[in-house]
Amino acid sequence: MAPSPPLSLNHPSFFLTQPELTLPTEPSQGRAVAETTEVDLAESAPLVPDAEDTDSATNPSALNQLTAKPEKKRRRPALSCEQCRRRKIRCDRGLPCVNCIKSKISPCTYAPTHVPASRTRKVVSHGQDFGAPVVSSHVPARSAPVIESHRPSAGGNLDPTAQVSSVPSSTVGSTSDTSTVDALAARVRELEQKLSDSFHISRQTADVLEHDEKQDEHAPMKGTISKTRFFGQSHWMNGADMFPSILGVLRHAEERKIGPHLIFVKCKTLARTIKENRNRPISSAALGKSIPMRNLADQLVDAYFRTFEGAIRILHIQTFRAEYERYWQNPSAANDVFIMQMQLVMALGATVHDDLFSLRATAMQWVHEAQLWLLLPPEKSRMTIGGIQIMCMLSIAKATCAIGQDLTWITTGGLIRQAMYMGLHRDPRHLADMSVFRAEMRRRLWATILELNLQSSYDAGGPPLISSSHYDTRLPANLDDDQLSDESDKTKAPHSSSDTLTDMSVQLALLKSQLLRLAIIRHVNELRSKESYPETLRLNSELAKACRGLTESLASLTYAQKQVSRSIITQFHCCLVQMLVYRCFLSLHQPMLKRAAEDPTVYYSRKVSLDSSLKIAQICNLSHPRYPSAPPGALDPMTTFDRLITNGAGLFRVIPVQTLFSIAMELIKKKEEERDSLGNIPSVGSNELRLVLESALAWTQRRLRSGETNIKGYCFSGACIALADGIEKGLSQEQLDQAVIDTGSSMSLKSWELLKEVAEREGASINEDGSPAGTDESVEAMEGIVEMPFDWMGDFNWDSMGEFSWGRQVPRPFGDMDSVDPTVVSQF
Template structure:
């Protein structure tokens, strides 16, 4: 009773200062949820903090200031920002809807506690006994979004980000009549305030930091190309000295692409241009000094330096870090496979890690047979590329930290089928049949066992 009287007397004293009670519903997320990047229900305390036994502290009432601006976002700019984000979500949904067909064959899209989870492994042709690795990969299988620009692998984490994007847009409308703030990256608004040429130039300059030889070079890329008359020689040397061992490309298809250019390099896409430079650099590097002088009438070291610069600039222009194009990833792989004789093992190992992550972002670590709609030809080409990347990564990491290299638990991509290039065609509808003989693909199969 005494304690009760004391509390009452303190509460009743005119000089006492009491903090105003927190409202049941807060206009903004609590600090803990913001730090952990999870959704906050904005109750006091919120469910997330209650579940994790964490102090739930909310920002003080009032609108938080944004960097570079002290005024509230104008309604017109706010609407434009929301429209941009909604259009982006709409485009993603349309692409995914086109990819996810035939749930009985390709798996299902189902809701669980974490959001949408894509399941795409079919049961047929997989055998009755699945090992632990395949089972784990099956549980974690995402979706492969394919369009004319390449493929993007979407893992389960994507759905959490997708859900958060929708929730953030919803919160904008929920907070419209209250003092609040939107904690999101306003990429659309920011990019709109920076000239596109400047944005592109900054990105290109930032990517060149990996390529020491090309930094400070101010040479137009068109001036670095080989002469059209030299292309047949360089291409044949690449087939004999490089492709025979790596089998990364489909020779008939790429030969036709070269012929279709008719010597006009301006018709190449950025990806093909990077691939052409990488092929040229690799072919010349595989030659002896005498052969280069006889066939190309120049010093080998000069030509290798020239085409390395061209490859690095072309890869940068093709935005190789953010790419999902097979041409660009093939070019990056050929480049790294070539510079291993020129650079330190540490450099090659570090850049090989970047190459591996670019490949994973394109879904190369998942066998194409898991994804409906992918042609047998593309499945084989992706397998060839992935196993070349594995070889590059494994070789570069042999004297580095083995635990940091790619290992079996990270992928389920099958070995390429033991066939010749003539057994493959972009229009083929059924998978090729394995040959019981030495084929064009045999060298890469042998390398995979080393």
């Protein structure tokens, strides 16, 4: 039987064995299909010349060459994972497969496949646009097997091209060297990709750090450097550079040692003698041994609870009162924690006990003993709620009694860290089950700690170093102290209403603006905060709204007080919380005040500073005559607040001083404007400003009489009034300078007399000229002190630490001011 001729394109059976082949409709596509089909048939058809090809059939050499070529062996693609193929088990081709999951084999990998170029062209011809270029014939390792099922043709024959297009093929088995190399190459590419991603993240971090370094290079000097201390923009010393005419004249007098210089030196020597006489030796063995008689102690304790505790909650009133009664029944049985608490309570009460702060030395001793007790070992025993309460009262007492008041920012920093170490920054609902009493006391103390940290940041010119993202403690409940129960079976707090007047109402009214005041101090003092005047105006607008809300809350609470027989809120509390909020205007606009005198684009800061200063002067009773003197122990609300402003230090002295700077600058500028105006037209309100300065001058004099040892505030107030009067009279510059020097001399003489009065009252041993007893009374005996640089401006520090050198101030440059959006400017 003769063999059948080979198939060709013209044979009818060719189309019957290609059921999936579809002819294109476009002529160009038809040509491409024909060319591809001819190439495929040349590879797949038997290597026997066609009967119609006469050249090939009659050429023996060509026939031998075709028949000698070996047949190309084909392999099916490896669809199983490498692990199953190595173990020779059936694979379900999952990622990972069931066998790898059961055997806990990781990872489950699939070998990369290789598709020949000819088959790649077939895949492209069937699946893509005809004539498209072939990019690559390598297929990397699969992360998951992609399997497409194709049914065989009706004749039961499988088309090789259909199989190639559906399942990738591999020319090498999984156990071959080529497969291993391909798998390793795929693994290397995977690791390189991971390394590239990691490097990209690291590069982004490096870019951020590089960007921060570039910002640091252009960061302005936002503050003043003094020896080992840095005062941010909210510190009151940064407002003194608004008076170069006064400070420059006094500095020149100090350099030439003329005018008031010698009297200043005598006053300083006498002040040092007074302060040394107040320091009393303390010992750890004698802690708590200086308790006064019961009558005086009752007055001091009552003074504290009717003033400070009503606005800044630290103690539980009923618990302290019960311990207080037990102490007087058996003083030797009292523990050290309560004794330290009682001494600090009496120290704070002593500041409002009388007009002259007659218990200043005793109050300082109580504060020193509490500070020493906190340092004694073991320190872990202080990490209790009682220890936190002592630290809170110590922070207030150090600022109020003028004991390192400029360091309270450091004290409150340690207080915050200890509170966080005890978990006060986490709300009690996240901790163990607590009674109502313990949970609410923790919330009250955390709110108080945040407020103390905020006020100390304003005073010291430092950043708060904490944000709302660092804690989740809720606000305290609006409950009276007698509603807090420590019973274990009473775990739910009683119902509280924000409209009800309770022992917490005043502090809750203050806490409403805490986050805003925190944002303001961060904007003013933080290193990387941008000098943006629109942001300043936006914060000013928000603060004005908060002040209006505070006024409305205090008015409603005062009205509710009339319906309650027990005294809860008084005028003392209203004045205190208003002063703590209104002071933010001064710190917010103080960096712009010096520029506002000449630049009209920031004139709004000058106006707001003046308005807020007049408001604070009214709150502190400095804008009108003082209330008549009251006997010691009197607890009239306005009398006690007036005593606090007169006897207290820290923020109770810093805030009036910032107010004095703003009002004095405005008075001097108004007098200069009157002089330069047509016809010397008097400015509106200049007389009222002068009356406020005269009241402030009387306030500084009362401070000297009550025990203040620094005379600079008194002399500076008098010099400001003298300068304004000289400008109004039209004096020349030389005459103005001489007027300032003469005023400084007269005010220093008055200060020396007041200091001698204080020294005699406190029992300090001094000579007739104010020098310490036992030394030569001649001026030559003070020659060493006189030769020492006194630096009038440098000693304006007003604390017990070293002098401040005004000559070493670092200029505080202002960046380019952004354009101001009028919509954010609101009426104060």
